[in-house]
Amino acid sequence: MPLVLSLSGPGEPGSDLTAGQDGGAIVRRTVLPGGVRVLTEAMPGMRSATVGAWVGVGSRDERDGHHGSTHFLEHLLFKGTARRSAMDIAEAFDAVGGEANAATGKEHTCYYARVLDADVPMAVDVIGDMVTSARLDGGELETERGVILEELAMNDDDPSDVVHEQFAAAVLAGHPLGRPIGGTPDTIRAVPRDAVWEHYREHYRPETLVVTAAGGVDHDALCTQVTDVLGAGGWTLDPEATPTGRRQVGAGPGPGLDGATEVGSAGAELVVHRTTEQANVILGGAGLTATDDRRFTLSVLSAVLGGGMSSRLFQEVREKRGLAYSVYCFSSGHADTGIFGLYAGCAPAKVDEVLTLLAQEWERLASDGITAAELERSIGQLSGGLVLGLEDSGSRMSRLGKAELVHGELLSQEESLERIRAVTAEDVRDLAAVLAAVPRSVVKVGPFGA
Structure with a gap:
C-alpha cells in the first residue's frame, strides 16, 4: 500500500482509495452518493474513536449581512433538531462518557465527538442529525447571541488573544481572512436569524460534507451509518453528484510569496x-x-x-x-x-x-x-x-x-x-x-x- 494517499481530485461517487500507515493503521477514503466524502484511519488495538463532520466553510466565506453566521452555527447546531432537543444531544454523549464539541475556522468548520468504539454509531447519528436537521430556533438563537457576546468579551479581556487577532487584521487588511472568526460584537448583534438560516442552507450540503474518523472504526460500517443518517435528515443523495473541490488559490493578500496579489501588504x-x-x-x-x-x-x-x-x-x-x-x-x-x-x-x-x-x-x-x-x-x-x-x-x-x-x-x-x-x-x-x-x-x- 502507498505511504502517501493522493487526494488531488475530488473523486467520483463510489471511488475508494486505501493506504497503509505506520503501526499497521489503514486509511480508506470513499465518495458516497451525494458527493459525501468519508475518510477513516483504523488503528489496531484502539477501543475508542473520534468522529468528525467537516464542512468546507469558514468565516472568510460569509457574505455581507452574514458576518458571524459561521460561528453562530457552531453554537446553534447543538441547540436541537427535529428529533432531538439540546438536552437530548448533551445526554447522548454524557451517558456513554463521550465528549462532543465543535470548532470554527477561517476556511472550515468541524463538529466532532470522541467515544468508545461501540458508541460510534450513536455519535454518527447525533452529529449527522445536527448537521442535516438543525432547527435554528429563533428563541435559542437569541439566547445564544448573548452567549457568543460573552465569549467575545472574554476573548477581548485576554490581551494575548487581542494582539493575535489584531495582527491578522493588520496583515490581511481588506481581505475576508482578516476578519475575526467569531465575528465582532456589532456583527453578532446585527445578524438576523434569516441570515444565519440562509448561510446554513447555502453551505451545509452533501457535496461539501467530509466525515472523518480514526481509532477503533470500521470503514464500511461507517459509510453505511453516514448514508442512513443523511437520508433520515432529508438530504437528497444524488448518485451522480460529485464533491465540491478543494478551495482554489485565488488573488489574496501577501507580498507575492505564492504569486498572490499584494493586498494589505504595505505594513502597518x-x-x-x-x-x-x-x-x-x-x-x-x-x-x-x-x-x-x-x-x-x-x-x-x-x-x-x-x-x-x-x-x-x-x-x-x-x-x-x-x-x-x-x-x-x-x-x-x-x-x-x-x-x-x-x-x-x-x-x-x-x-x-x-x-x-x-x-x-x-x-x-x-x-x-x-x-x-x-x-x-x-x-x-x-x-x-x-x-x-x-x-x-x-x-x-x-x-x-x-x-x-x-x-x-x-x-x-x-x-x-x-x-x-x-x-x-x-x-x-x-x-x-x-x-x-x-x-x-x-x-x-x-x-x-x-
Missing part, C-alpha cells in the same frame, strides 16, 4: 489600549499558504528562531536579558496566503527594546542562516513532536479532515519525517530572507495611549 503599526501590567507585541507579515512546499522548511525555521527553550528568541530575549516570560514565533497558512509573526509579552517600558531584538534575530537568521547543530536539533524537535502529536485518535481524525480539505494528500508519519529531514540549512536561510523582505506590521496591546 497598530496600538490597542488595554489597562494591563504587561504589553503584548507582535512583529511580522505575510507568510506561506497551507499547501506551499516550503512549509516543512518553515517548520524548521520556526523551531530555530522561536520554537522552544533552546530557540534564539527564547535564549536572547528571556534567558540572557530577562525581558519576557513568553516569546516565540508562529505561522498559519490558508488557501491563498498566510501569516508569520514573532510574539513577546514584556513590560510596557521595554517594548521598543524587545521589538528591536525580535527584528535583529529575524534578520540575522536571514543573513547568516543557521548552524548544523541548530538544524539537527530542530529536526529532532519537530520529528518527536510530530510522532507524539499523533498518538491519539482526535489528532488523527483532524489530520484526515485537513488532508481532504486543505492539502490534497495524506502523508504517513514516515513520509512527513522524511520531508522534515530533507530540509537543509540553505533552505532555511533562503526562506528566512524571503520572509524578512516582506513589509512588516507591528501590533502593540497594553497601557499605551489610544
Whole structure:
C-alpha cells in the first residue's frame, strides 16, 4: 500500500482509495452518493474513536449581512433538531462518557465527538442529525447571541488573544481572512436569524460534507451509518453528484510569496489600549499558504528562531536579558496566503527594546542562516513532536479532515519525517530572507495611549 494517499481530485461517487500507515493503521477514503466524502484511519488495538463532520466553510466565506453566521452555527447546531432537543444531544454523549464539541475556522468548520468504539454509531447519528436537521430556533438563537457576546468579551479581556487577532487584521487588511472568526460584537448583534438560516442552507450540503474518523472504526460500517443518517435528515443523495473541490488559490493578500496579489501588504503599526501590567507585541507579515512546499522548511525555521527553550528568541530575549516570560514565533497558512509573526509579552517600558531584538534575530537568521547543530536539533524537535502529536485518535481524525480539505494528500508519519529531514540549512536561510523582505506590521496591546 502507498505511504502517501493522493487526494488531488475530488473523486467520483463510489471511488475508494486505501493506504497503509505506520503501526499497521489503514486509511480508506470513499465518495458516497451525494458527493459525501468519508475518510477513516483504523488503528489496531484502539477501543475508542473520534468522529468528525467537516464542512468546507469558514468565516472568510460569509457574505455581507452574514458576518458571524459561521460561528453562530457552531453554537446553534447543538441547540436541537427535529428529533432531538439540546438536552437530548448533551445526554447522548454524557451517558456513554463521550465528549462532543465543535470548532470554527477561517476556511472550515468541524463538529466532532470522541467515544468508545461501540458508541460510534450513536455519535454518527447525533452529529449527522445536527448537521442535516438543525432547527435554528429563533428563541435559542437569541439566547445564544448573548452567549457568543460573552465569549467575545472574554476573548477581548485576554490581551494575548487581542494582539493575535489584531495582527491578522493588520496583515490581511481588506481581505475576508482578516476578519475575526467569531465575528465582532456589532456583527453578532446585527445578524438576523434569516441570515444565519440562509448561510446554513447555502453551505451545509452533501457535496461539501467530509466525515472523518480514526481509532477503533470500521470503514464500511461507517459509510453505511453516514448514508442512513443523511437520508433520515432529508438530504437528497444524488448518485451522480460529485464533491465540491478543494478551495482554489485565488488573488489574496501577501507580498507575492505564492504569486498572490499584494493586498494589505504595505505594513502597518497598530496600538490597542488595554489597562494591563504587561504589553503584548507582535512583529511580522505575510507568510506561506497551507499547501506551499516550503512549509516543512518553515517548520524548521520556526523551531530555530522561536520554537522552544533552546530557540534564539527564547535564549536572547528571556534567558540572557530577562525581558519576557513568553516569546516565540508562529505561522498559519490558508488557501491563498498566510501569516508569520514573532510574539513577546514584556513590560510596557521595554517594548521598543524587545521589538528591536525580535527584528535583529529575524534578520540575522536571514543573513547568516543557521548552524548544523541548530538544524539537527530542530529536526529532532519537530520529528518527536510530530510522532507524539499523533498518538491519539482526535489528532488523527483532524489530520484526515485537513488532508481532504486543505492539502490534497495524506502523508504517513514516515513520509512527513522524511520531508522534515530533507530540509537543509540553505533552505532555511533562503526562506528566512524571503520572509524578512516582506513589509512588516507591528501590533502593540497594553497601557499605551489610544
